[in-house]
Amino acid sequence: MISNPNERISCRIYDRASDASIAAAKEIATLIRHCREQSRPCVLGLVAGSSPVSVYQELVRMHREESLSFANVFAFNLDEYYPMQPMELQSIARFMHEHLLDHVDIPSSQIHLLDGSLPRDEVAAHCHEIERAIQNLGGIDLQLLGINRAGHIGLNEPGSDRGCRTRMITLDQITRTDAASDFFGSENVPRHALTMGVGTILEAKRILLLAYGEGKAGIVKRTVEGFAGASVPSTFLQNHPAALLILDAAAASNLTRVQSPWLLGEVTWDDKTIHRAVIDLSEATGKAILKLTDADYNEQGLQDLLAAHGSAYDINLRVFRHLHSTISGWPGGKPAHAKQVGDRPGNRDDIFPKRIVLFSPHPDDDVISMGGTLIRLVDQGHEVHVAYQTSGNIAVFDEDALRYAEFVEDFCRQFGLSANGLDELAEHVDAFLRNKKAGQIDSEQVQDIKGLIRRSEAREGARCCGVADDHLHFLDLPFYQTGRVKKSPITEADLDITIDLLRKIQPHQIYAAGDLSDPHGTHRTCLSVILQSCLRCQDDPWYESTAVWFYRGAWQEWAPHQIEMAVPLSPEEVQRKRMAIFKHQSQKDRALFPGSDAREFWQRAEARNAETARRYDTLGLAEYAAIEGFVRWDGESGIEL
Structure with missing residues (x-):
């Protein structure tokens, strides 16, 4: 794949997220073993979220099957919601224990998790203690990160200064909306959180940022190819000497080297690349495909396509015919009486x-x-x-369940139907939902x-x-x-x-x-x-x-x-x-x-x-x-x- 000189952070792209996670886990395991050989602690900064789950699964597998020991590991977690009890369902501390810490041999005294259960007047001292513990160990050797669509790293919201330290912050609406699925509604998401600061993160000797899926493609492009600034905190990684983005193909799909590789150098003009280039050209110029000219191709950097495949007319017709062949009003294929010469193949019209x-x-x-x-x-x-x-x-929603339960109860009573435990069920539902805690x-x-x-x-x-x-x-x-x-x-x-x-x-x-x-x-x-x-x-x-x-x-x-x-x-x-x-x-x-x-x-x-x-x-x-x-x-x- 062609590299992009406009990429301001190193990127490694894998076909599948599972392959990317295995690669990240191997790098972490290699570091742990290297530190053990040098008889020194390995200080890891860990992150919660969907992306690192498979990384932790692979590390646990390596611990069980390949004797990877975590005895020399000191773990620091990136963030935590506030207020939050350590074992609540949405707790990041609980996430880390369920996915990694409870399954490896790391001593409990070497686990440093941000505590969302502290009284507010103790939070600042707690955050300072986390910073001091990191410094006493010589800094973080490797920090694992995820990224949300606003580009925050940790829970450092847009506007966070590159020098900020571990602290309490107020979550913005984008972050709370993104977290809504974990809390059964955005209204249940805490308004505050504790997070390592951007400055704390950037002091790590090595940084791996994981991004998987189409939903991350837009922010990955801004992070990698955009200009660094506080409006997108992840762009601060551009100035880190050892930061690496580990991406699956979907998350990398908006990068220029993937989306428009012909702008960066020679490419292999297969059908897929030709179709994408011509469609992009048509949309960029506002012209229908059959109206594109040689000049349009040249002005948009597609001279090599013309040189390889002839005139604009021939290429236009090729792509237009392909697009036209995709249109089908008969998704299951046509019966014999409806078939016409030139119908698109592929739907096994012999079966109908x-x-x-x-x-x-x-x-x-x-x-x-x-x-x-x-x-x-x-x-x-x-x-x-x-x-x-x-x-x-x-x-x-709970109110819908309550409404249906009440309807059934009223229906049975209205028509004199046997309850058969219905009263008991209705009483349970009513009591449970009216006393249900957020996220329960x-x-x-x-x-x-x-x-x-x-x-x-x-x-x-x-x-x-x-x-x-x-x-x-x-x-x-x-x-x-x-x-x-x-x-x-x-x-x-x-x-x-x-x-x-x-x-x-x-x-x-x-x-x-x-x-x-x-x-x-x-x-x-x-x-x-x-x-x-x-x-x-x-x-x-x-x-x-x-x-x-x-x-x-x-x-x-x-x-x-x-x-x-x-x-x-x-x-x-x-x-x-x-x-x-x-x-x-x-x-x-x-x-x-x-x-x-x-x-x-x-x-x-x-x-x-x-x-x-x-x-x-x-x-x-x-x-x-x-x-x-x-x-x-x-x-x-x-x-x-």
């Missing part, structure tokens, strides 16, 4: 109608992300099944009620799209059943449930969520379950004719250069899709986990579908009301396995 399974991570992702295509598949006569992978019960895990009974709410909404949403009730499958994958935002690892039980469904239906098409920026990672886990299950089934005779398509929409959308199947929607189909989304009343008006986008899910979906259609239109393709985009899985690349 098809058996189709749409996997929905949460009970509403099916209609939010590909509701129009779902409607089209059903209307065109295919046997469509929807498999809801999780209950989605943690995303239901729901009782099993409340979880069940919330799950039933989302299941009933899923049925109604699917019915709006024409899917038969007996084609709905509620899998309730075990990894999700923790009652917490933090989920269990994937197990054979998750795979067995999914494989059994696939072998029962033997689908010709599988649709799966490739939208990996949801705030608590369920989409990523659910996709991994699907792809691992597909690999287990790949030698089954039926699987030979199966295609796997990735959809997006709830959190982001595929770009035109990525789309391999673009399904256009009519205004009527857009309206039907909206009505299906509206059936998910517990997610309407205000979602419990909204992520960084304040709009309702139907608004996000419609805006993204309309924007995809607009971009196709400005590139010179036909004008549609909306387009849902899909990318086909090649059977190898994709999500972590």
Whole structure:
């Protein structure tokens, strides 16, 4: 991959986040062993968050299987919410113990965690003591960092001075919104935190910053290629002599060397690179693809493309024909009577109608992300099944659960139906929810009620799209059943449930969520379950004719250069899709986990579908009301396995 002279911090890019985490863990392990050989302490600065989890998993594995000892390690944690008791669910101290400290041989006297439970008048002295402990040990040897979309390191918010030290800070709204999924709502996120200062971090001898996923691509580009300043604290790393960003391909996708490598030097002009370059050129100039000229190519630094592949006219036509071939009003393929000369290949039109399974991570992702295509598949006569992978019960507001419980209680009394323990259940739900503390895990009974709410909404949403009730499958994958935002690892039980469904239906098409920026990672886990299950089934005779398509929409959308199947929607189909989304009343008006986008899910979906259609239109393709985009899985690349 071409290097970028504009990159002001060293970056190492890996195809998968798992590979990146293993590399980071190996560097940490090498440092620990090196320090032990020199009979000196190894001082580590540690961070919580989703990105370092797999790093800690690998370190624990190395401790158990490769005799990696932490006896010489002194650990300092980067930050902690305030106020926060050490063993509360959202405590960063608890996170560190659960993921690393309780599983290795580090002496408890060598663990230094910021204490969010102290009285306020003791916080300043505590922070000073942490600074003094670091200095007495000779400074931090290696500091591990994550990054949020505002570019803070630790919990140093934009505006933090590069010389600031460990202290209490006030969290801004972006940080509190990003943390909302851990606290079951942004209103429950503490307004303050303790954090190492930027100056403290920059004094570390070595810094590794981890960034994974498409959601980090924008801030990674600003951090690496932007100018250093307090508005983006992570840019201060540009002046550190030994800072390294460890990225997966998704997080690196906005870097110039990845996004526009032709601007930096010679590239291999394969189809993928040509398509992206020409689409970018069209959008940059505001011209339709077929109107681009040799001069446009030259002015945008694409002389090498012209030299390698001829005139603008020939290249334009090549890319235009490719984009045109992606548009299909028949996502499941055409019946014999509808086929025409020149139809796009790839959907096995020799099989019609098809058996189709749409996997929905949460009970509403099916209609939010590909509701129009779902409607089209059903209307065109295919046997469509929807498999809801999780209950989605943690995303239901307490007041909704209470309202439904009260309705059932009143209904039974109104019609003289036998309670059969209903009074006891209603009393439990009422007492539990009215006395529930912020961030507390729901009782099993409340979880069940919330799950039933989302299941009933899923049925109604699917019915709006024409899917038969007996084609709905509620899998309730075990990894999700923790009652917490933090989920269990994937197990054979998750795979067995999914494989059994696939072998029962033997689908010709599988649709799966490739939208990996949801705030608590369920989409990523659910996709991994699907792809691992597909690999287990790949030698089954039926699987030979199966295609796997990735959809997006709830959190982001595929770009035109990525789309391999673009399904256009009519205004009527857009309206039907909206009505299906509206059936998910517990997610309407205000979602419990909204992520960084304040709009309702139907608004996000419609805006993204309309924007995809607009971009196709400005590139010179036909004008549609909306387009849902899909990318086909090649059977190898994709999500972590």
